[in-house]
Amino acid sequence: MAVSTGIGAPVLDAIRTHTRAQNSSSFLAMNRGTGIFTVPGLEGVIAYRRSGRYLVQFGGPFAPPESYEPLLDAFTAFAERKGVSVVGVQLQEYDAKMYAERGFTVNQIGASYTVDLDTFSLRGSRFMQLRNKISRSFRAGLQVEEADPARCEAALKEIDQAWLGTKGAHELEFLIGQIGGAAQEHRRLFLGRIEGRPIGYISYSPVYGGRPGWMHDLSRRLPDGPPGVMEAINVTAIERFTKENVPWLHFGFTPFTGLEERHELPGHSPGFTRLMHFLWENGDAVYPARSQLAYKEKWAPDIVRPQYAAFQGRASVGGFAHIFRACNAF
């Protein structure tokens, strides 16, 4: 058994190759600071972070079928030796079923959103407000370019400082995209400026598997910028992707959204389901799910897929809270 932090070819190989779960956020396994669990002789990796009495696992094992369960077993044994519990987050439907069969309590915690770029268009009354908003930002002088972060560090820093200043002290990690580092060569960045002043950016991470494409990942803007900046940056990126025949644009996971009884698996905790609904109604202080969903729904996603958490034994409020702690949310 090997535990390491940092990225490397094995992690990239695993998320590119073992895509049965179709986790559109899989590139987050490459984040700096995320632990990688492997076992000699078993193909595949598990990405995780320690938070208090929990190992928060991102997704299921990125592993072939023959090593998926042995790797998970080894990971839970590893947790047991440490006296901690495993809590899985952003498990896909495939993972959720596997974990439920192995005795985990699995509950839906939100959903992920995907746009089919083959059919995407901003035409029609549905997108009128969005078109108007985008037009306003371009009329305000917005120019968008695909950029190399290494060449616009100062611009990114200016945006980050302004953005984080409005968000308080906590910069989210783990389940949030990053910029820079060795993984950057695989990402794409679109930067918006008005009269040369950096105003906002969106980073896109690669998505592998049956719906390959890009994921609208880390995005930040100056709080005092004109409305429509992010929308205009995204539509510029979409135009570029469409020209490249990229089939899918993923918007990733938003907690507390898309909750439906039909997505719950046998053995789920109905009480935990109620907590998720409560946090959808009242959880803005924990995570701005409503505003994030509103942005994603502007693009009329074609596919909405449930995302799950898995708990060893019974569902755990503490374990769920530690997912957010692992993300540095508090």
Add this chain to the structure above:
Amino acid sequence: MTDSGPQPAEDPAASLEQAVAEAFFGVIGAPDDIAVLTAADDALARLDAALAARPGR
């Protein structure tokens, strides 16, 4: 004279649900306090038990 009819029965799970929500925010306030973590999970277990005991389930 008015007949307002029988008052709707209070949902016993509602107070347990509130307790779970409060326990969640309690963990955020004290994420490493074992007593807080245990109490939160126990609150959820009580809510699950109450929901399981409902007629028709």
